[in-house]
Amino acid sequence: MIIAGGPAAFNPEPLADFIDTFVIGEAEEVILEIVKIVQGAEGIEHRAKSAVLKELAKIKGVYVPSLNSSRLPARRTIGGSLEQYSSSGHESILRKQSREDKGIALLEQYCVEKRIIKDLDNSFFPTDIVVPYIQIVHDRIGIEIMRGCPHKCKFCQACKIFHPLRIRSVDRIMEIAEESVKNTGYEEISLLSLSSGDYPHIEELAGRLEEKFKPLGVKISLPSLRVSTFEERSGIDTLRRAGLTFAPEAGSERLRSTLDKKITDAEIIEKSRGALNSGWRKVKLYFMIGLPGETFEDLDAIASLTGKIKNVNLSINPFIPKPHSDFEREGMEDLETLKGKQRHLCSMLYALCSRAKA
The missing domain is CATH 3.80.30.20 (tm_1862 like domain)
Structure with missing residues (x-):
C-alpha cells in the first residue's frame, strides 16, 4: 500500500493513479489511525486491499482516489473544451466545458476535510531523532x-x-x-x-x-x-x-x-x-x-x-x-x-x- 501526504498532497490528482491513499492535512493524529487499521488487516488472511481502503476512507483527512467515482482524467480538445473519460481510458462519458469556463471540469466529488491539529502543546513531537553518520544539509x-x-x-x-x-x-x-x-x-x-x-x-x-x-x-x-x-x-x-x-x-x-x-x-x-x-x-x-x-x-x-x-x-x-x-x-x-x-x-x-x- 502506497500512502502519501505533506504539502504535495494538497494537489493530489496528478499522482492519484499511483497512490492508494492521500493524507490531506496534518499527520500527527491521523497516521496513528491509519496504522491501526492496516495492522488490524494484517491479521485477516486474504483480506482484500479494497476492503482496507474503504476502512481508511472513513478516517477524517484521508482521500482514497480509487473510491472517487467522479475522478476522471481530462483531455483538452482543439476547440478549447474538455472531454472527460472513464478510468479505463476508452469511454467518453462526460461534459464539454465552454471557453468561458476556461476548460475547468466542474465535477461533483466526495469531500475530504483537511485534518488539523488544534493544540500543538499536546501533539506528538519527536525528541529522539536519528543522528546520521555524515553531515547533512539541516544538521541540527x-x-x-x-x-x-x-x-x-x-x-x-x-x-x-x-x-x-x-x-x-x-x-x-x-x-x-x-x-x-x-x-x-x-x-x-x-x-x-x-x-x-x-x-x-x-x-x-x-x-x-x-x-x-x-x-x-x-x-x-x-x-x-x-x-x-x-x-x-x-x-x-x-x-x-x-x-x-x-x-x-x-x-x-x-x-x-x-x-x-x-x-x-x-x-x-x-x-x-x-x-x-x-x-x-x-x-x-x-x-x-x-x-x-x-x-x-x-x-x-x-x-x-x-x-x-x-x-x-x-x-x-x-x-x-x-x-x-x-x-x-x-x-x-x-x-x-x-x-x-x-x-x-x-x-x-x-x-x-x-x-x-x-
Missing part, C-alpha cells in the same frame, strides 16, 4: 514554535495549507529542546515557523534558551524573518552567532506591493545594517525572479538594494506557482527567459562588486 535540531502564518503573501502556498495560526508554548518548547539536546548531542537548535518573528513570546523564549544552552555551547538560530518583525531587541548572544535571513522576495517596492509584502527599501536597509552592527555574523536576503508583472527594472532594483547594504549574501530562485496560492493560475516563465534574467542580474551584481573593489 529543528523545533516548530508556531504553525500557520498571520500574513497572506500572494505567492505563498504554506500560509493557506497550514491555516489556522497556532502557537506552541515557551514551556513546551523548552521541554522539547532539553530532551532533544540530551538525546542527540546536537550543538544547534533552529526555531522553525513560517514567520518566527511573529511568535508572540520570541524575547522570552530566546532569553530562556540562552540561559539554558549558552553554558553548553549550543547555538540558537532563526530561519527567514519578515523585515517588519525583526527588532534589534532580539540581539541575544546565542542568536548572534548564527546567520539571519530576510525575505524581501522582490527588488522594488512596486513589485513587493503586488505580492502583499508591504516593506520599503528603507526598512530593508535599516534592519539589515542594524543586524550586522548589533552582532549578527551574516545577513542573507532571499529574492525570487520571474514573478508576475516583473520587469528588468525590478531586477536592477535587486542589485541596487544589495549595494546599499553591503556585506550581505543573496539567495535568488525562480518563482514557481503553487496550488492554493493566489498566484496558482499564473504561468511559470520558460527556461530561456529565466536564464536571460539570471545573466542580466549576474552582470549587474558583478559590476557592483567591481566598483566596490576599485
Whole structure:
C-alpha cells in the first residue's frame, strides 16, 4: 500500500493513479489511525486491499482516489473544451466545458476535510531523532514554535495549507529542546515557523534558551524573518552567532506591493545594517525572479538594494506557482527567459562588486 501526504498532497490528482491513499492535512493524529487499521488487516488472511481502503476512507483527512467515482482524467480538445473519460481510458462519458469556463471540469466529488491539529502543546513531537553518520544539509535540531502564518503573501502556498495560526508554548518548547539536546548531542537548535518573528513570546523564549544552552555551547538560530518583525531587541548572544535571513522576495517596492509584502527599501536597509552592527555574523536576503508583472527594472532594483547594504549574501530562485496560492493560475516563465534574467542580474551584481573593489 502506497500512502502519501505533506504539502504535495494538497494537489493530489496528478499522482492519484499511483497512490492508494492521500493524507490531506496534518499527520500527527491521523497516521496513528491509519496504522491501526492496516495492522488490524494484517491479521485477516486474504483480506482484500479494497476492503482496507474503504476502512481508511472513513478516517477524517484521508482521500482514497480509487473510491472517487467522479475522478476522471481530462483531455483538452482543439476547440478549447474538455472531454472527460472513464478510468479505463476508452469511454467518453462526460461534459464539454465552454471557453468561458476556461476548460475547468466542474465535477461533483466526495469531500475530504483537511485534518488539523488544534493544540500543538499536546501533539506528538519527536525528541529522539536519528543522528546520521555524515553531515547533512539541516544538521541540527529543528523545533516548530508556531504553525500557520498571520500574513497572506500572494505567492505563498504554506500560509493557506497550514491555516489556522497556532502557537506552541515557551514551556513546551523548552521541554522539547532539553530532551532533544540530551538525546542527540546536537550543538544547534533552529526555531522553525513560517514567520518566527511573529511568535508572540520570541524575547522570552530566546532569553530562556540562552540561559539554558549558552553554558553548553549550543547555538540558537532563526530561519527567514519578515523585515517588519525583526527588532534589534532580539540581539541575544546565542542568536548572534548564527546567520539571519530576510525575505524581501522582490527588488522594488512596486513589485513587493503586488505580492502583499508591504516593506520599503528603507526598512530593508535599516534592519539589515542594524543586524550586522548589533552582532549578527551574516545577513542573507532571499529574492525570487520571474514573478508576475516583473520587469528588468525590478531586477536592477535587486542589485541596487544589495549595494546599499553591503556585506550581505543573496539567495535568488525562480518563482514557481503553487496550488492554493493566489498566484496558482499564473504561468511559470520558460527556461530561456529565466536564464536571460539570471545573466542580466549576474552582470549587474558583478559590476557592483567591481566598483566596490576599485
